[in-house]
Amino acid sequence: MSTPNLCPHPRPHRPGWEAAGTATHGRQRHEHEHEYKYEKDGGHRRRCRRARRDGQPRVLTLLTEGRTATRRISFFDPAQFRSQTAAECDFDPAAAGLDAQEIHRNDRFIQFALAAAAEAVADSGLDLPAGAPDGGYGVGVSLGSAVGATTRLEDEYVVVSNSGRDWLVDPAYASSFLYHALVPSSLAGEVARRFGAHGPAAVVSTGCTSGIDAIGRGHHLIQDGAADVVIAGATDAPISPISIACFDAIRATSARNDDPERASRPFDATRDGFVMGEGAAVLVLEEWEHARHRGAHVYCEITGYASRSNxxxxxxxxxxxxxxxEAITTALRQARTPATAVSYVNAHGSGTRQNDRHETAAFKRSLGSHAYQVPVSSIKSMVGHSLGAIGAIECAACALAIEHSVVPPTANWENRDPECDLDYVPKTARDQRIDVALSVGSGFGGFQSAILLERPGVTR
Incomplete structure (x- = not known):
């Protein structure tokens, strides 16, 4: 799916999904946004094809129909694990346009990002690298990931340790691309190389807020005049034995293995943890005048962003x-937007007992009585929790929600929790004009982030 352009007091372009890609532009140096992501499409493990606008309505349909992509894990035999459910992507990097070298040297999480960025850039209408502003120095890259090359590390360990039976069989068994594959900075480097981006480039790793924080950083780069265009988003491919084992150990993931399609149950009284996912979303952020001058389609404006640590x-x-x-209040203040103007909240909504209570309390604290009036939903109920990638995926979902005036549902909400007593849009999407969308994230390590996306040109 392609994604919209966002403006930080910017305005966005078309959305796109696959290994997601998005583009953005903003106000006070506005940005537009485009995006793309490879994510389970809300139903079976289908793939939203690359760089085509027909992917956008397909993904939108999947989200608004409330279908879920969570199934029993097929990448490996999960029988020995407490949690045996995940939302896996059916992803073919060659079909997504990656060349043989990009596939060989990069872990799956970088492959996702390359595919997503390609769709986002194509959808934005920017001619990169040939037509990059300022010879490419006006194009930045800001991408996030929580766990990086987890699967590649596991695969290489099997090779060099004789499947774990020996400490090190032979150092020569290590791939010549191993260092490149494992270093997080390769994510930004690969995307910058592909699109001739010579401007500021960095990888953000703040756990499950990485996606919001990477987009927020891109927003600031444009506001500060450091770039006219920023390729921003996040990616993760964490569905591997070691990742599942880590979250099993702390009982953070759902053990509802007999009902995998309904295992992710944010805000429901019977929730028992999150369901792992994977994917990416990339947005193209663009300075408002730069986007306006070339007639770019804008999906939304990024008007405020803030992060805090607990x-x-x-x-x-x-x-x-x-x-x-505090993060929400600061983002609202930065955007000069009153709490009562928020028309949709995309919650972190992981489905753990403590997160959903904590988040509900945060909405009441920051939005006051308006928290009871505004719809709140979690798309993790449909696409799972892809760790660092999910914040970017949720920003893309917000951009589409604004563009199409629809509120995605919380797919599996059935049982009311007295401590989670807001309007969680159960099961069915809702047709509603959205002028201001608030998306929030919460990450291990104590990270809390909030970002505001607004309908282009709305005056209050």
Whole structure:
């Protein structure tokens, strides 16, 4: 699917999904946004084809129909694990346009990002690298990932350790591309190389807020005049034995293995943890005048972004939601947007018991009585939790929601939790004009982030 252009007081372009890609442009140096992602399409493990606008309505349909992509893990035999469910992508890097060298040297998470970025850039109408502003120095890259090359590391360990039976069989068994594949900075480097982006480039790794933070950083690059265009988003491919084992150990993932399609149940009283996902979303952010001059389609404006740390616990959350509320309040203040103007909240909504209580408290604390009036939903109920990638995927979903005036549902919400008492848009999407969308994220390590996306040209 292609994604919209966003403006930080910017305005966005068309959305795209696959290994997701998006583009953005903003206000005070507005940005537009485009995006693309390879994500389970909300139903079976189908692939939204690359760089085509017909992917956008397909993904939108999947999200608005409330279908789920969570199934029993097929990448490996999960029988020995507590959690045996995930939302896997059916991804063919060659079909997505990657060349043989890009496939060989890069882990799956970078392949996702390359495919997503290609669709986002194509959908934005920018001619990169040939027509890059300022000879490419006006194009930046800001991408996020929580866990990087997890699957490649596991595969290489099997080779050099004789499947774990020996400490090191022979160092020569290591791939010549191993260092490149494992270093997180390769993510930004590969995307910059592909599109001739000579401007600022960096990889953000703040756990599950990496996607929001990478887009927020891109927003700031444009506001500060450091770039006219930023390829921004996030990617992760964490569905591997070691990742599943890590989250099993802390009981963070769902054990509803007999009902995988309904295992991800954000805000539901019977929720028992999140369901792992994978994918990417890339947005093309563009300075507003730069986008306007070339007649770019704008999906939304990025008007505010803030991040906070709870300085409390690596995995625990304060019950009162104070730090998330502070991030939301700061983003609203930055955007000069009153809390009562928020028309949709895309929640982190992971489906863990503590997160959903914490988040509900944060919305009440930051939005006041308006928290009871605004629809709140979690698309993780449909596409799972792809760790660092999900924040970017959710921004893309917000851009589409604004463009098409529809609120995605929380697919598996059935049982009311007295501590989660807001309007969570259960099961069915809702037709509604959205002028201001708030998307939030919460990450292990205490990270809390919030970003505001607004309908282009709305005046209050």
């Amino acid at each position: 300085a409390y616990h690596m995995t625990g959350l304060r019950p009162d939601g104070a730090e998330m509320a």
